[in-house]
Amino acid sequence: MSNWKLNLVVLWLGQFLVLAGMTMITPFLPFYIQELGITDAHSVALWGGLIFAANFVTSFFAQPIWGSLADRYGRKMMLLRSGFGMALVIVLMGFATHPWQLLLLRMVNGTISGFAPAAVSLMSANTPKEKMGFALGTLQSGSVGGSILGPLIGGLMAEWIGYRPIFYVTGVCLFGASLLALFFVKESFDAKKAVKQPKESIVKGFKELSKTPQLPSLYSVTLLIQFAMLSAMPLIPLFVQELHGQDKMLALYAGLVGSVTGFSNMIASPLLGKLSDKIGPEKVLSIALIGAALSFIPQAFVTNIWQLMASRFILGLFMGGMLPSVQTLIRRFTPNGKESRSFSYNSSALSLGNMLGPVIGGALSGWIGIKGIFLMSCALLLVNAAWVRKTLYVKPSHETETSVK
Structure with a gap:
């Protein structure tokens, strides 16, 4: 199998696992906040909005930094940094005892996130031009598939095992996706040439x-x-x-x-x-x-x-x-x-x-x-x-x- 085809298979599965794991949390987030001791409906809604948005706010500012480092040190490295980092942070969310801890961890998660853009970047840089549309479209389907099944699986698991264990399951999914990338993704990257490029601010x-x-x-x-x-x-x-x-x-x-x-x-x-x-x-x-x-x-x-x-x-x-x-x-x-x-x-x-x-x-x-x-x-x-x-x-x-x- 050509390297780009193997990368596509592995990254598709990785995207699926990451998005499924991340969206498992979505259906029960307000209920988890209630479990952390917040019972007033308005307060639950306020905390829920802040916690949900926190990930996107920090991600907005952090992504260009990681993108710059990826061009300098390799896309696979950023893929692994994001995957293993998010796996750890999401497991820690299962140990939260107050909403402010969950908010802080969501902010950290947004800061270190980037598995999906790193996968897209790696795929685009290592795929023949005439296959680019097919490769990126297929990669997108992995993300969408994970985001469809994630909430369904999360909702069912919440009924079976409770809220906290789902964070541990999500962490395992992200860890598994990162291991797949570590052992099977092949990147064509000239590190020596990239390091010689002049550094640029964001x-x-x-x-x-x-x-x-x-x-x-x-x-x-x-x-x-x-x-x-x-x-x-x-x-x-x-x-x-x-x-x-x-x-x-x-x-x-x-x-x-x-x-x-x-x-x-x-x-x-x-x-x-x-x-x-x-x-x-x-x-x-x-x-x-x-x-x-x-x-x-x-x-x-x-x-x-x-x-x-x-x-x-x-x-x-x-x-x-x-x-x-x-x-x-x-x-x-x-x-x-x-x-x-x-x-x-x-x-x-x-x-x-x-x-x-x-x-x-x-x-x-x-x-x-x-x-x-x-x-x-x-x-x-x-x-x-x-x-x-x-x-x-x-x-x-x-x-x-x-x-x-």
Whole structure:
């Protein structure tokens, strides 16, 4: 098996384990806070919001630092640093006795996180150019698959073994993913050449990459994608309740609506990645943005749960072509030797979108409702498609287009 194919298999499994492990915690986080002694509903909600956001806040600032180090000392090293580090921190979360300890550990976890961007960077730097779309699309499906099954597994385990042991199980998942990367991932990296490169500050590095105007454009595309996708996410269970009513099956239906997008995303990502290798990632990205935008419109007018599921399934199909296409284009326009730094800035943009989307969407929902949020997401994605058309439909110069041998 070629090195890039072996890397793809191992990193796909690693991404799956990491995302499954990380999202196992999501369904019971408020209940764990209650177990730590916080009983007032408002206080639980406040602590829950702070603890959930803490990971994204520190990740936003830390990712460019790790990206710079990865370009200097190797992507595999950053992969292992993140994987083993997060495994330890998440195990420690299971020993927390107060929410402030959990908050602090989430901040540390965000600071040392980066398994996914390191995996993308390593994959992009060690994959033939003509296979890039397929490889990154397939890698994306591993992340999505883990994020789909993680909450389901976490919810079931919480019933069987309680909350604290799930942190230990999550730590084992991350440790296992890191071991797989340690023994099986092969990286083509010239450490001597990389160390000789002049050191650059984070700001200077961003300014240097910004000389290629397509890169800041792609970072803004990622930010808008995540903002549009997540602005309605916390409101979906309430919308399901509004459509279906309160009964014993409500939790199941809410879970299905949340999962159906991920399932279709997981199916579509490799297929659209392969298509981007044939017709170009710009075209796939534009089609995916417009298709996702249009799929939000029927969500604002559904009258039953099944119509909502169908609309969310279609949304997931188009989502499968967005971030992998962005990642393929980032690799194209990034100069050789700066791949990790470039992907780290995109990871920061993704974290910012993850953080701002639910917060602003939740705040606006009081005025425009979830149906208004759906239409807002539609408008944002259409603006994003126009931005892609304006900034990315250019022929890359010989200085910026790279190829991987």
